[in-house]
Amino acid sequence: MNKMRFKDGKGDPRGFCTFLDDEKLPRGIIPRYRGNRLHVLFNISGIYVQYHSLFVQYLKTGISCGGLRLSILQGFDSIDAKCELQVLGLLGKMLSGPWMKLFHTSAETQTDHIQGIAIVKEVDVVK
Secondary structure, three states: OHHHHOHHHOOOHHHHHHHHHHOOOOOOOOOOOOOOOHHHHHHHHHHHHHOHHHHHHHHHOOOOOOHHHHHHHHHHOOHHHHHHHHHHHHHHHHHHHHHHOOOOOOHHHOOOHHHHHHHHHOOOOOO
């Protein structure tokens, strides 16, 4: 689904922004990140679970992405995918979410590198 945000991923960024605006969802609801950082994956999965029916409707409307749209719709709307997204979303909510709230903040309240080191040093290791 993240490919829909990027033209080089054969997505439809303008159509995706229009969808978010029409549904009154914030444009930054899905982090602008490509890669496999687990905390981002957990966060995005939770968002997909929360707004699953809206994303399915978006994929069914015939946005201009050729075969990509149908492939994503088929995978996204499967029972297995829904279950996996729920598990990943729960992992994010219970494990990585509280931890990452310390580091992913607004520009005004950013944690600098030195503060980050101090925070990590204060974490109790479970033995």
